[in-house]
Amino acid sequence: IALLVFLLINIISAFHGVNPHRSLWGNFERMTSVYFLGHLTLLSFYIQLLGQAGFIYVKRLMIILVGVATFVSLNGLSGWLHGPTLILDSTLPDRVSSSLGNPIFFASYLVIPIFLTMYLGLNAKKKWQKVLYLFFVIIQLVGVYASVSRGVMIGLIVGTFAGIVLFILLSKNRRWKIISLFLILIITIIGSSLFVFARTLPEQTILHRMTTFTGGTMKARVILWGVALKGFNDRKWFGTGPENFYVVENSRFNPAIYEFDPIWFDKPHNYFLEILVTTGFFGFLAYSSVIGSVFYALFKGFQKRHLSAAQFSLLTAGFVSYHVQNFTAFDSIASGAAYFILIGMIALLESNNNVQKGINVEVISVSHNKMTYIIVGISTLIASILVVTTNIFPVLISRSITLGDKSVNFSESKKLFTTALSLPFDFDVYSLTTTIGDFVLRSLKDPNLSNERTMLLSFLDQIIFRQESLAEKSQNPRLYVTLALMEMNKFYFTHQSLEKVESTLKILRVLAPKRIDALQIFFEWNESIRNYSDLVIIAKEMIVLNPFGRNLRWQLARAYYLNGDVLDAIKMGDEITRVTIADADPATFGWYLDAYEKYDYKKYTALLEQVLAQHPEGTEHAIALLKAYLIQHETEKANKLMQQILLVDPNQKSLIESLFKTISH
Numbered sequence: 001i002a003l004l005v006f007l008l009i010n011i012i013s014a015f016h017g018v019n020p021h022r023s024l025w026g027n028f029e030r031m032t033s034v035y036f037l038g039h040l041t042l043l044s045f046y047i048q049l050l051g052q053a054g055f056i057y058v059k060r061l062m063i064i065l066v067g068v069a070t071f072v073s074l075n076g077l078s079g080w081l082h083g084p085t086l087i088l089d090s091t092l093p094d095r096v097s098s099s100l101g102n103p104i105f106f107a108s109y110l111v112i113p114i115f116l117t118m119y120l121g122l123n124a125k126k127k128w129q130k131v132l133y134l135f136f137v138i139i140q141l142v143g144v145y146a147s148v149s150r151g152v153m154i155g156l157i158v159g160t161f162a163g164i165v166l167f168i169l170l171s172k173n174r175r176w177k178i179i180s181l182f183l184i185l186i187i188t189i190i191g192s193s194l195f196v197f198a199r200t201l202p203e204q205t206i207l208h209r210m211t212t213f214t215g216g217t218m219k220a221r222v223i224l225w226g227v228a229l230k231g232f233n234d235r236k237w238f239g240t241g242p243e244n245f246y247v248v249e250n251s252r253f254n255p256a257i258y259e260f261d262p263i264w265f266d267k268p269h270n271y272f273l274e275i276l277v278t279t280g281f282f283g284f285l286a287y288s289s290v291i292g293s294v295f296y297a298l299f300k301g302f303q304k305r306h307l308s309a310a311q312f313s314l315l316t317a318g319f320v321s322y323h324v325q326n327f328t329a330f331d332s333i334a335s336g337a338a339y340f341i342l343i344g345m346i347a348l349l350e351s352n353n354n355v356q357k358g359i360n361v362e363v364i365s366v367s368h369n370k371m372t373y374i375i376v377g378i379s380t381l382i383a384s385i386l387v388v389t390t391n392i393f394p395v396l397i398s399r400s401i402t403l404g405d406k407s408v409n410f411s412e413s414k415k416l417f418t419t420a421l422s423l424p425f426d427f428d429v430y431s432l433t434t435t436i437g438d439f440v441l442r443s444l445k446d447p448n449l450s451n452e453r454t455m456l457l458s459f460l461d462q463i464i465f466r467q468e469s470l471a472e473k474s475q476n477p478r479l480y481v482t483l484a485l486m487e488m489n490k491f492y493f494t495h496q497s498l499e500k501v502e503s504t505l506k507i508l509r510v511l512a513p514k515r516i517d518a519l520q521i522f523f524e525w526n527e528s529i530r531n532y533s534d535l536v537i538i539a540k541e542m543i544v545l546n547p548f549g550r551n552l553r554w555q556l557a558r559a560y561y562l563n564g565d566v567l568d569a570i571k572m573g574d575e576i577t578r579v580t581i582a583d584a585d586p587a588t589f590g591w592y593l594d595a596y597e598k599y600d601y602k603k604y605t606a607l608l609e610q611v612l613a614q615h616p617e618g619t620e621h622a623i624a625l626l627k628a629y630l631i632q633h634e635t636e637k638a639n640k641l642m643q644q645i646l647l648v649d650p651n652q653k654s655l656i657e658s659l660f661k662t663i664s665h
Contacts, residue, residue: 001293019241030266077096111156112341112342229273231252231277235280242279268330400417523555539555
């Protein structure tokens with residue numbers, strides 16, 4: 001009942017929230033949604049139905065779950081040790097994610113299987129089986145360690161500690177109580193030692209990351225949690241709707257996070273806060289009741305002696321571990337499926353008739369009347385339609401945009417993107433339009449594709465139309481950023497839709513007033529229409545929000561320069577270069593070099609030397625420096641630099657010869 005109530009609250013919250021479409025269907029990146037939650041709820045009930053038919057089937061499912069988790073761990077560890085893997089693990093060599101694409105997803109998925117493996121090992125009759133399950137547990141634990149996921153590791157430690165304490169309280173065996181106390185002592189000593197001496201551990205090592213909680217990532221999450229708590233007050237009862245945390249993250253955005261992590265967060269990295277903000281007080285209450293119901297079912301199972309003290313403590317430890325790690329993470333497909341399978345198994349313990357010490361293989365009989373066939377037929381038809389519309393079509397769309405984006409053949413990309421735009425039931429319009437939009441903008445700027453401009457502009461119109469429709473419904477500033485970029489580029493190429501660009505930018509200012517990404521779009525737009533006075537105001541605003549971005553200071557200096565405040569521009573440039581020019585983008589200080597080329601040639605030459613030392617691949621600056629050497633008759637330096645340039649780019653030979661000839665004369 002608690003699960004059904006939680007699902008119902010999520011459905012109400014989805015329709016009551018800011019973006020019902022995103023709440024119901026999710027997106028390609030996360031794949032979690034109300035629709036997904038509905039499947040997990042059905043999965044939990046299916047486990048219970050399976051148990052009614054015979055607990056042997058549930059046990060087999062448990063073995064399959066443990067086997068898959070071990071295989072996924074072995075796959076990840078093989079890549080970690082430079083061995084073969086099923087698919088490329090992009091997070092190696094620093095962290096392991098195996099086939100799940102994210103180290104946190106991989107580690108959080110293993111939490112439930114680790115304790116189910118222990119449970120099977122505890123119940124195993126033969127010694128070789130116990131040894132095998134012990135091996136599986138070790139493999140999974142090493143997988144968690146190699147993922148370098150601190151939240152999961154803390155969850156495992158806390159859950160194990162809680163399980164041992166519970167076992168000490170419940171067990172009547174004095175010998176096992178002493179062993180358990182000894183284990184607690186070992187965990188306490190090792191754990192506290194690692195945290196106390198964390199700073200003495202070598203940096204860039206797994207143990208150092210696992211035991212350090214003062215880094216930028218952790219500080220960013222603490223700031224994010226504060227944003228979430230403030231955002232809860234905006235929609236207390238039913239929240240913003242599942243998957244709509246971005247609304248709070250932008251409306252309550254705290255610029256202090258720029259010091260640690262400037263990305264757009266769509267999750268608060270705390271599942272309890274996510275539930276509270278996105279489904280409100282009622283959703284949080286329903287989720288809490290699910291947790292309480294599961295603990296109650298576990299306790300009833302122990303009371304009715306379906307579970308021994310060791311089994312009860314072990315399953316409780318797993319349940320606690322999962323929820324503790326969720327204080328620093330969020331649910332993924334794999335971890336969510338494992339969790340709901342566990343809930344289904346534990347729910348079997350509530351009834352005297354569900355679980356027996358022996359194996360009940362009695363199968364429930366089904367009456368084969370006409371109505372049964374009608375219900376089965378209608379259910380099959382509905383299920384088939386849902387599979388095609390909500391699985392097959394989205395997969396085909398995702399495949400088309402992925403292959404189209406990676407293809408280097410323009411015609412092939414065009415064909416794949418045309419297919420993606422034509423297929424129905426695209427539940428993630430943002431991913432589709434952003435990917436195709438990037439392709440269109442790149443292609444429009446390619447002089448070799450000038451004959452394709454009409455087709456590309458037609459693509460751009462389709463993308464803008466879809467993004468406008470979605471942006472109005474979702475009020476997602478990230479979508480308005482991409483929409484503004486598309487509309488601005490359309491204006492550059494067609495000189496149409498000036499009003500549309502300005503309208504989109506105004507909405508973006510309202511939705512994300514403290515976002516550097518949004519203000520950067522304003523900066524680029526005002527620069528393109530030569531509104532240099534506003535350019536200075538915008539650049540100053542960005543520095544107030546993010547005083548840690550050095551390129552933003554270069555940008556303000558350039559705004560001064562474009563606005564005619566040359567002395568202020570040069571003064572700010574001097575302040576920046578007094579510290580370093582190393583981490584600046586050469587594109588942002590080209591004006592600074594131009595200014596000194598006119599006013600102070602020796603300073604200009606010194607700056608070019610500094611730029612070239614930090615960006616040796618920059619042929620353009622190398623040629624400029626060569627020219628400066630020749631003008632100042634520094635022949636030895638010029639000859640040496642010429643050789644360096646020709647080593648990097650032999651095609652510059654004719655230009656260099658021309659410079660030597662012209663300037664020498």
